[in-house]
Amino acid sequence: MKNLIVQKYGGSSVADSIKLKKVAEKVSGRIKKNFKLVVVVSAMGKTTDNLIKLSKEVSNNPVPRELDMLLTTGEQVSASLLAIALNDIGIKSKSLNAFQAEILTTGDFNQARIKNLKIKKIRNLLKEFDALIITGFQGITEEGEITTLGRGGSDTSAVALAAALGAKCEIYSDVAGIYSTDPRLHPAAKKLKYITYDEMLEMSSLGAKVLHSRSVEIAKKYGITIYCGSTFSDEEGSFVMKKNIEQPVVSGLSVMDNQTQVTLSNLPLDFTLVHQIFEKVAKEGLNVDMISIISNSGLNISFTVIEDKKTHVSKALSQILKGMKGFNIDYSSGYSKISIVGIGMKSSSGVASQYFMALKDIPVKLVTTSEIKISCLVEEKYKDKAVKSLISTFEL
């Protein structure tokens, strides 16, 4: 369909009736320029958090299936209100929940994946309506069970719809684009005009929290360019796409606090044991990060987990290592992980050397690297110094 755009508005963009009316005006402006719109909305403001809180008041461990029934009401509220606001200003529009839009997902409650989008109904409705408002974050299974795609999943709803409909994709929030690092913490952060899928995947999995990582995976798979802009300003945003036209060596920096480093030293030189350790940790649903293994006379393993999980990890490891002697375990908390990412690193030598030069006065606890990323672990008290130095070295 010609002139079709999928737009997504985040929770803070539809947080109250005044903002909803402004979003309606923005949508209406596009329609007057001869576009048809599919608009994906998140729940209003803190709605999802409040619903989760409510569920915790009736159960410490809410059934995942019912939690999804509960949470999906949030997007139905914002979608229907936006449709009301649009009709009020003369735009023919209709809201659809996941049932009605037929967004089919797997049955993994709280973290379902989109399997199939039946776009025939949407295409037919677009003949009659100028804007369809679709609830983000949610889907249904073949059996009619309601699912959610995980926090931030509305981005994925939007990109999947754009891919299925062959439409442009625009994601709006209260931030004017994607920054080299978090602009709320580092006002000197630069806005990136372009960023590649791979860089974005490293950034979002590093806690930059700009886009749901599954949405970037889908965009990469189907070659959808995502425009990320500000809902309420005309400031130009950022494009997530295949190539970074500007090709800077390092595009971004991200920081993740509350890290605990777990170090096992002098383990016997037995890689079956390494397998057993990480299998156990995975079974317990623990996310480990920054794995580093060095073997010489014995085996030394170091990895990080978030501080909340320290006790859980410690229990799991005790079970695996029961009866074994002669090794040490150390748990150190209060660390921050600082990462730089950039597609240009692949082809540019000397990034590592610049990186370590920037950190020369800081005691680094652990370093891991990928093709387009270098991460280090430092005590939180050194965090600001390290970040400032990296921002200045790489002109972020």
Next chain:
Amino acid sequence: MKNLIVQKYGGSSVADSIKLKKVAEKVSGRIKKNFKLVVVVSAMGKTTDNLIKLSKEVSNNPVPRELDMLLTTGEQVSASLLAIALNDIGIKSKSLNAFQAEILTTGDFNQARIKNLKIKKIRNLLKEFDALIITGFQGITEEGEITTLGRGGSDTSAVALAAALGAKCEIYSDVAGIYSTDPRLHPAAKKLKYITYDEMLEMSSLGAKVLHSRSVEIAKKYGITIYCGSTFSDEEGSFVMKKNIEQPVVSGLSVMDNQTQVTLSNLPLDFTLVHQIFEKVAKEGLNVDMISIISNSGLNISFTVIEDKKTHVSKALSQILKGMKGFNIDYSSGYSKISIVGIGMKSSSGVASQYFMALKDIPVKLVTTSEIKISCLVEEKYKDKAVKSLISTFEL
């Protein structure tokens, strides 16, 4: 299915997480006595009012279709939370919205009527679950559009489910049953142990606001006895059924304030005109009540509307009577309508005479009667005196 009960809990019974947990305990108690339950819930507390308020903030005239999308989220929240609370105490339960429960209605948004209940799915689920929690007040059309049954419609959802499933029906709220008159206004009001469908229909259409009148119509049609009780006390409630075992002459009294009396006098003796007047009024969606027509030399018509609609009625009548002369129109506001109702009136003579004796010192503006009801219109300042006198005369 043996031992199947349909229960309905009103909004005040599920207003917060503490009350939801108490309702879960109540449901669990029944299940431990070897029952299976279908539980219909309303939205929590003032949720529906708040959602309507929100819709008015974005449009003075919200599209009915989208308003239903919006309002139905309320029951999905309470249904899923109750299912979470029940699972938390070990009761196998599952919530279903109208889509999932397949409650098919007409497409009259905001005031749909139930057409069909596909109970096969519910019956199958009851083999696996001990309690199914179903969103009240809502339905879907064959085309998958979401509808609502009008305010109070959850009663109708419950009675329709009980009729379709051949189950008992229990309706719980913060009032312990059905009273001869509103106990909040008249503490001397008596609780009725039994009341017939017809009496209940007259009571609810008279503003007693105990049961959604459509629910009573369905109960009457299918011979379902409705038990109305208190959610949080063991006090015995009331039964709405075919026969009133106690057969009192007058069962109840109800009062409706903010009435305007419209009187047209000295109209030409032309019943086509009467037809035109009421056709016009119906077309405008105005509810008229207490119609009284007396013809002698000319035609005298008197009827009541609620005060809010006075301007609307006056406009409609001006259009119809344009160009006509020689008649008078009078609008008098600040009136209350007081009605008594009782199936026993049919067979008991002298009720009218007792009624007028009770009101002998009060200037009555208008009187209308049906087989089981007498209503009068008085100035609001005489209301309390009239109600007290009627309560004492008929021992209500």
